[in-house]
Each structure stands twice: as structure tokens, then as C-alpha cells.
Amino acid sequence: MIKVGVIGYGYWGPNLVRNFATSGKTTLAMVCDLHSKRLAQAQLNYPGVKVTTDYREVIADPGIDAIAVATPVSTHFPLVMAALQAGKHVLVEKPLTSSAEEGRRLLEEVEKRQLVLLVGHTFTYTGAVRKIRELIHSGELGLIWYYDSIRVNLGMFQHDVDVIWDLAVHDLSILDFVLNAKPLMVSATGMCHVAGRRENVAYLTLFFDHNLIGHINVNWLSPVKVRQTLIGGSKKMIVYDDLEPSEKIKVYDRGITVSKTDEQRYQILVDYRTGDMWAPWIDRTEALKTEVRHFAACIEEGSRPLTDVRVGLRVVSMLEAASQSMKENGRPIKLQLEELA
Amino acid sequence: MIKVGVIGYGYWGPNLVRNFATSGKTTLAMVCDLHSKRLAQAQLNYPGVKVTTDYREVIADPGIDAIAVATPVSTHFPLVMAALQAGKHVLVEKPLTSSAEEGRRLLEEVEKRQLVLLVGHTFTYTGAVRKIRELIHSGELGLIWYYDSIRVNLGMFQHDVDVIWDLAVHDLSILDFVLNAKPLMVSATGMCHVAGRRENVAYLTLFFDHNLIGHINVNWLSPVKVRQTLIGGSKKMIVYDDLEPSEKIKVYDRGITVSKTDEQRYQILVDYRTGDMWAPWIDRTEALKTEVRHFAACIEEGSRPLTDVRVGLRVVSMLEAASQSMKENGRPIKLQLEELA
Amino acid sequence: MIKVGVIGYGYWGPNLVRNFATSGKTTLAMVCDLHSKRLAQAQLNYPGVKVTTDYREVIADPGIDAIAVATPVSTHFPLVMAALQAGKHVLVEKPLTSSAEEGRRLLEEVEKRQLVLLVGHTFTYTGAVRKIRELIHSGELGLIWYYDSIRVNLGMFQHDVDVIWDLAVHDLSILDFVLNAKPLMVSATGMCHVAGRRENVAYLTLFFDHNLIGHINVNWLSPVKVRQTLIGGSKKMIVYDDLEPSEKIKVYDRGITVSKTDEQRYQILVDYRTGDMWAPWIDRTEALKTEVRHFAACIEEGSRPLTDVRVGLRVVSMLEAASQSMKENGRPIKLQLEELA
């Protein structure tokens, strides 16, 4: 059994703790939070668990094998670095760090020490997103033309990050996982409507090779909740609606057929196809359960997680470039992600 | 009765003809199209109507008071200019012209001759869009924060224009009509997926004063049809779904309340409000019927149409700037629309 | 070309006329209606068509091969009988007659004269209903357990019939077409909410052999329009939503698996299955177009229509028994439809 200490018992921490306590492959060794009231709650739910308000106690504990970090983004770098340097495996919530520079330093440290660092890109561990990857990689959709996502709701205003770092991070990590390509350039726009806060509305366009285009629409001030992604391919197309209780993914046999006629040279014919729609059965296992088991398996086998530090760093690089472009009202910013393959 | 000649009897022309024939204020004098087969169809439906394949015959006819133009965009300028110079009032389909320069020349001509030029921004004449304008102008929504529209479907690939000129033109004309502000800058991105054709996917961001932001998502290659607009205000918010048969507009008493506390200076508190939703009754008169009657009334009273040449020119200026920005992958382009107020 | 006279140019008549005029296999010979204003409209739309206010003129015309009847239900019997006796083929709107007795007399006449009598059960000619029949008859759904339909809206109050004869007639004709079985008994309940009118809300249960049960919910006073049918089979289940623009039929690989264990005798185990959903492509040809062509083909080939007089009489028998049961607050009434196979 892998002994795990969890730092941060706020919004997401309790979910991590619950899964570490029940995974069958991990045990909960210690919980750390700055608020003692939250620690009391942890002790109520997990009688006998050790608690502390000092994260150094968790990191220094020789009985702990791995550390999970669920704290504000700006603290990810120092906490993860300290844990790695103490020889601990780490699971850190997304995004990995608050800058690409910090991410690169963690990458070096992980590679030097041969430790497991898993970034909590939770959607990667859902049945729906895994099915989308499978459909794209099997070639069933044909050449991918666009990936277009909307993720809006009346959401919590974050203190330390803008809506890109809070919501678009989900889409960027999904897109990184399901597509066979990495973006080359990003153009982003956005706006802030509460004086003294960060942008609460943002729009990102990602440019890839081979005419693939990505788009992400995120908003903390929408009256309705929408979680919808359209993925267009040359053969089939997907509508992924994460709010649908049962039919999250619909595959449409629709599109166009382009042909050129011999008689009329240079004449391009566009014909429409409409065919069946198909909603595959989706595994509904809780994503975090799958994620925690994968983390444990990677530690046991010494293997690289699906959402490792390189993936985390790619996503942070996209976030950083998008924020920069947003500051310049959409001016396109180049990305160099090949080195992080 | 105003005698009307219609040039163009393709996709939209028959709708114009039907409304001119039945409005009670106009009569159908002549129909012109390059295809004699279409003219035969017009004669079948309107026994006794004069037809011609030569548009100059319509323009030269002294018995005709007004001319409606429903031809490809690239032909709008010469046809409308010729009609104005012959002293005819004109109703021209959207967009007004294929360039702002052409639009400016039509503006001059219209003002010199004191004729009525109505641009067929059809949505302006729907009950839903008029209701949205009313809700915004009454102040019921508070300060407007964003206007976010998605207009996608498996659509016809146009020969002479890209998806911005074909679909975003609807949103730009709606936005121009309902908001109290004009955009100052635009950033657009897009992509073409059929070799030899124009862009079939595009994303536009419009920047206004006072932190208002607009966004438009248009796509000819979507497996599903979506026509949804979110309008966020500081007091209330609107969801406008044009595919809903009866509840096209929903007004949400939702949002945030921002306050500053005395004790903790510089501390900004964001509270959430969720209240009732309300779907007002919407007048469902056919938009074109309202448009044609408005055209007739403007001619009779010598008044300026809701969608006059200045409105048409503003929309063409936005389209032109958006296409330019799209060519440069999102580089923001400034707009100067004040002169066109 | 088959020459057709149409009696009744009110709500549905114009649709029949349009299809007879354009089918390519029929020509429109005469239109009859009691209101000369409607006849003027018919002449406007079909210049040169003969019109009359006297139905006897249509029936007596030796140049007419077939007659279509789209008049109030109470007039179906005398009009159809007269047409048959004059040797004309007949297409009559649903329901066939206002009593089973009248229906039996038409059956005798049709069989004696070897004429074609098609009852306008329009849904039988839709792509969706044909697909449902195909799915059931192929055995793909397994044994059929229930057929449950809801058909409600803010509908027109009919003058001469109750909501069963106006709306449930659609479901009864669909059910008769798609199922392999005929109902043995009916229990119906309903209520009238406008003094002096017939029932505007009704609920029908139909009992079949082999535990198959049917249910129909019809209502003229619903605030929303619903057209939804659930069909449960032992292998798969169908949801048919006629208001869905594109995915009218969804086939669910869901249900239960019943087994008995050896160890625990008499122990019945019920396991749940949830699998893929599939929405087959549906032919969207206008039903009336298919119906009119089928009518013409039956006349040419001397064959029996899909919705012939026996089908029409079965449906009228069900309607009659349902109305009787409704009068007695649900008392079950037996049906004898075997003779009409």
C-alpha cells in the first residue's frame, strides 16, 4: 500500500482524500491545511488520520511515499519542488504551475530523480474523453478539421487566476490528449467585468498544422451552464455534451463530400451527407477513482503517467501564451511544444 | 400602391416576390433573373407578371417605383447604383456591398438623391430581436457586459463569400441594432477545409467601450444546427435560442453582486444571485412581411429605414475588418464607425 | 395520368390538391367546396382548374377516375359511398367513417366493385413509422412489451368529434401498422372541460395477447406540444419523438435480462443492461407525396393499399369501442378485429 499525504483540504482536497482512502492501493497517512476547522472535519470523516497545518511536516515524514497537492495554483511550484526534493512521488492539481518557467524546473527535477509526477487533468480519466480519443485515433472520424468547445456557467470568481487558467485549462488538457497534433500558435481575447479582478470571459483560437483549428469559449458570468464540444472530421463528427446524463457522446455520420469533375475543370462540387447518429455506451466510473489508481500503478511499475509533467508543461505553455495574446487583444503568439513531446 | 421590380429569383427572391405581391401596399410589376426556367416558375405562380432576363429593362421601366435586389453579393453595388441613378427606391439583400468603399459610394448617392435604401437585415424585423432591443434599451438588463453568439450548421458553401460574410453578417446586424454601442476593434480567426474555397469556420471578437465584448462563432461544417446567443448584463441576462419554437427569449434574473467591505479595505465581495426566469411572449409575424411594409412606409413618408444605408455600411465595415484580421490570424484591426452614426 | 377530383378545400384539402397536381402520376381535374371563397383561392393557385360547390358534379363527371374526400368525418360515408357507386377510386381522410357500421358497408361496396379505397392514415407513409415497423418486424427489438404514446398540444377544438377521434386516431393507425398484433380489449377514460363540447382529454389502454399493452394519451389543452412514443421490447427499446427535426427515432440497447438460478430454485434474477443508442437515418420525403404515389400505383396495378378499407375499419372499430369505454369511465370493452385481418 502506498502511503499518501494530502496538502490542501478545501474544495477539491476532500475528493482526493476520499479516493486515496478507498482505492485499495493507497492509504491516507496525513492531511494538511492552513485552516484547523477543515482539519477537524477531516478527522471527523477519517477518525485516526494525522493532521497538520504545516506542510513541511508532511514532506518530512519518512513514512509517506507520495504527496497530493490541492492548493491555490501559485503555491504549486514550491510545494511540488519540495516534495520531489524529499524523494516523494507527487499528484498535483491542474494547472501544473503558474508559469512555463516553473514547469520546466519541475520537469528537470522529475527526470533527474525518476519520480512519478501526475498532473490532475481529471477529464483525461473520464470514459467520455477516452472514448473520443479512441474514435479519433482509430481514424473513424477521418482527418480532424476543428475542435470547438464552450464551457460557461455562473461560476466562482477565482482570486489568483483568470477564467482561462480556471476553465480553459480543462479544454486544453482534453485537446492535448485526444488530438494527434500540438498547436503552433494561439490568439486569445477576453474581458474583465469586475474592477480589481481578472478576466471572467475569454475566447481562444488555436492553430495547428494541416488546417486543424481549435476554439475555446469560457465564461464565469453565463446565466446557463453549457459544456459542449463539437469535433469535426472529414468522415464523421462528434458532439460531446458533458451535461447529458447518459448520451454524452454522439457520433454523426454527416459532412460533405468534395469532388472535382473532369468535364468542368476547376469546378469543385460539394455534396452533403446525412446518415445515422450513434451514441456509444460510456464507462461512468468516477474519473478521480481511475486517476488515483493510475497514479498508484505508475508508482508501482515505475511508468510514466498519461498526464505527466510534460503534458502539464505543454498545457501551462498554452495558458501562458493565451494570457499574453489576450493582453494584446488577440495578437497571435507562437508556441514551441515540439520539445515537450 | 408602390410598383416593385424584383431582380434575382433564386433562393431568397421568391420570398421577396411573395411578400411584395401580398403586402397590400405594394404590387409586383416585374421579375428579372438570368435563368428563364426560374422566370417560368415565377409566371406560373404569378400569372400575368412581366418577366425579363435583362436587369436594365427593370431599371429603365418608368412604371416601376422601387427595386428589390436579391442577387450574389458581388453584383449588389452595380445594380443598386444603377437603380438609384434611375431614381428608384431600393431594397437590397444583406450584406449591402462587397466592400466598404462601394458602400460609401452608395451612401453618397442615396443622400444626394433623397431616395429610400433599405438593407435586408431580416433579423431586425423579427419579434425576438425587437424584444431584445427593447429589454436592453429599457435598462432592464443593466450595463451590458457581453454578447456571445453561435450560428453553426451543415450549411451551403457559398461561391463568392466566406462564412463571415454569409453567417456572421446576421449577428453583426443584430448586434448593431440591439446594443447602444459600436465596436472599436475586431479580432478574427478562421480556417478553410475545402481546397479552393473560402473559410468555412470563423470566430470573431468585437471590442467596445465600457468593457463590453462581443463574440461570434460561425461554421458551415457543424453536424448539428445551433442558433444561440447569450447576452450578459449587470442586472439580468438573456438566452436567445432562435430554434426554440415558442420560447425564443429567456430572461434570467441571475448574476453577481459586487460590493466592497468597509472593514477589510480593498476586499471585493462577489455574491451570486439566482432568481426567476421569464420568457416573454414574442410576436411571430414573418420578418419579411414586417420588412416589406416598413419599406413601403418609408417610401410613402420619406423617412429613413431602420436598416438604412449607414447601418448597412457599418456592417460591411465590420465584415471587411474581420476578414482582414482573419487573414492575419487574429491581429486586432481598429474600426471607425462614429462617422456612420 | 389519373384524373382526380378533390372534395373539401379547407385545412387539409390544399395539401392533397398540391400533391395531386405535382405527383407526376395524377392530374387535378376538379375542386369542390361549399365555400366559394375557398374555390377562388384554389383557382388563384391552380389557374384553369374546374371548381364547383356541388359534390355531385365531381362524382358524376365521367372524365374523373378518382376522388379524394377531405371533409368533416360525418360526411365521409355518404360521399365515399356515392363515389364508389359511380365507379370511382377513393382516397378518404382519416378516420374512414363515424361508425363501424358505416365502415362495414363501405368494405362490402369496395369488395363488390373491385375499386381502390385508400384511407389517409398519413403517418403510415412517413419514413419514421416505416422504420419502426421494419425494426419491429425484423425481430431486432425482441418480443414487444408495450407501446406508449403521448400526443398533446393546445389544439383546435373539433366540432363533430372528440379528442380520441381527432388525435388518438393517429396512434391507433400507427400501432395497427407497426405491431404484429391486434388489440383484444380497450379501456378508456376522458373528460370534457368546455360545456357543450366533446371530451378534450382522453387516455386509452389497449390489451393484446402475449402481455403486450398499448397506451395513448391525447389532450387538446396542453400548454406544450408533445409527440412522443416509447416502444419497449425484450431486446431493445425505441423512443420516437416526432418533433425532433433530425433524430426522430432512437433505438436503445437497454433493458433487463431475466434468469433463474439453479441453486436457489424459484429465484428470479433481474439484471439491467445499458448499451449504445443509435438513431438511424430517416427518409424525410413528405408523407402525403408517398401516399398519393401509392394511391396512383394501386389504381394502376389493381393492388390493395397499405391503408385499405379493412385497416380503416379496424381503426374505426377501436375508436368506437374507446368512446364507449370512456362513457363508462374505463369499463373494458372487447374488440373483435380478427374478421378484419
Next chain:
Amino acid sequence: MIKVGVIGYGYWGPNLVRNFATSGKTTLAMVCDLHSKRLAQAQLNYPGVKVTTDYREVIADPGIDAIAVATPVSTHFPLVMAALQAGKHVLVEKPLTSSAEEGRRLLEEVEKRQLVLLVGHTFTYTGAVRKIRELIHSGELGLIWYYDSIRVNLGMFQHDVDVIWDLAVHDLSILDFVLNAKPLMVSATGMCHVAGRRENVAYLTLFFDHNLIGHINVNWLSPVKVRQTLIGGSKKMIVYDDLEPSEKIKVYDRGITVSKTDEQRYQILVDYRTGDMWAPWIDRTEALKTEVRHFAACIEEGSRPLTDVRVGLRVVSMLEAASQSMKENGRPIKLQLEELA
């Protein structure tokens, strides 16, 4: 603090236990279940709680003030009777008992002993159902014409009851709560599709005075989950969709206006009205939390619960009559509920 013992820790029991443990007005004294594995789970979640497999221990405990019963229906009567005779207040899950006769005996006992007996008609304690009652009782809907509910899904096959006792009980208790009237007669039909089990599909019609009609459609074998109720009134109408996350209740200003003209005597005119739709904000407090607090308040104040033994007995009487009618294929069965007002 009221000390509560809970009998039954299966599907629903844990929800009761959680609410008794956290209501602030009650404390959890003991948990009883026949399965010691479940009791171990209870002790894990509530360290220190007393547990037992013998219900007599709970009832005999002098330190316990009130007992909650969440066991199979057939055991309700003996358990509740024993608890009352031991002087305990009781909260019992719905339905109250498995026969009206048993219910009458509990009614006598409760009235004799002046104890609180609350039946767990949970929906009565939801914000949505309370809002519906308020809308009906305020007269805003006008005269109520019909109440039409569909409650279907791929549900658990119950061992000891049919689908009426499992699902329709919800609708009967809602209808009893929100309407100003009691049903006078019931006609029910249904079918069983698994040999050796009870009916899994059923349809109930309830007849009231003043032309009010109720209808309930319940099904354990539906491929999709539906929870929708239409309530039609002479002024306004309600659509209540319990699966809608935020807009559970929509109030439509739609319907008909009936008038009689003077000139044409006996001529009834039916005009259609379509107006605004309005979705009031709904309190989303967990129903069971409200129910448990209400139970505690009734004990403290010696007052009668909203869902007292008379209400529970009325619902059991309806269930019993419906089952009887279902056995006779819809034959209407009279109800005598006035005595239970």
C-alpha cells in the same frame, strides 16, 4: 434534542440517518438492520452509534423518543404499531402500510395516544411541489382541469410491490397535497412482463368532482427517464419537470377563452391565448432535511404533520383501489375519502 432510532439501513435508511445526525434538533441514538454488514457501515460513518439487529431493542429503549422506519412495505404495520404502543413518535417511509385496513388501525392508535406519525411523502417537502400548491391555492391557475404525470425509467423491480405502490405513490401523494379536491373514483390498467413478478407498467385515471381528471403513467421498463407533470387550469397551466436542474416549474399563460355569442344562440366560441412563460425561483433545500425538521417541530409543538396518518391512509386507499381496478382491466372503483379529511 429528540433522540431517534432508525430501523432499516438499506437504500433509503442512510439518508434518514444522515439527516437525523445533522438536523440540529435530533440526535441519532441507535440504528437497526437485519444485515450486520450494513450496521458495520453505519458505525464506520457514525463512530459511537449503537447498533442492533433486533428491532425490539430500539422500541424498548426508554432513551429513545422517536423511531424512523425504512423497511419493506409489508413490515410497516407491525413495526409502526409496536413503536406507537411503546409511546414513540414515528416517521415511516411511504406508503404507510400495505392495506387500508392496516392504515385505519394505525390511525386509531395515533389518535388514541396523541403521538406524532409522519409519513415520508418526500415530494411534499420539496420546493417545487410546495410552489405548485401555492400557485394552485392562490387561484392563479383558475379552475383545475387536469393533472397528468409520467414517471418512467429503467427502474428496480421491487420484490413485494407492483409499480403502482413503488412509483405512482409519489404522484398520488403530490396530487393529494397540491389539489383542493379528493378523487371519487379510479380506473387503472397495467401489465407484468416478467413471469413471477408484479405489474411493471401501469396507467391510472382518477376522477374528481367539477370535471377534474388525474392521470398517472408509471413504468419500470422505460429506456429513458421521464419525470414530467402537466397541470391544466382555466387561466394558466404548469409544466413540472423534476429532471430539469434549474427550471423545474414553468407557468404558461396559455389556454382557451370560451364565450357564447348573443346573435348566434348556442354558438360556443373557443379562442386561443398564448402569452408569457415564467419559471419561478425554486427553493432547493434537500427535501429530507425539511421533512426531518418538520417532524421534530411537530413533536416539540404537539402539532399534526403535513403528511400525517390521515394523508398516508388516503394514499394507501387510492393505491388499493387502483390495484383492484388494474386486476379488472380498468373497471372503475369508487373511493370514499371524505371521512379521512
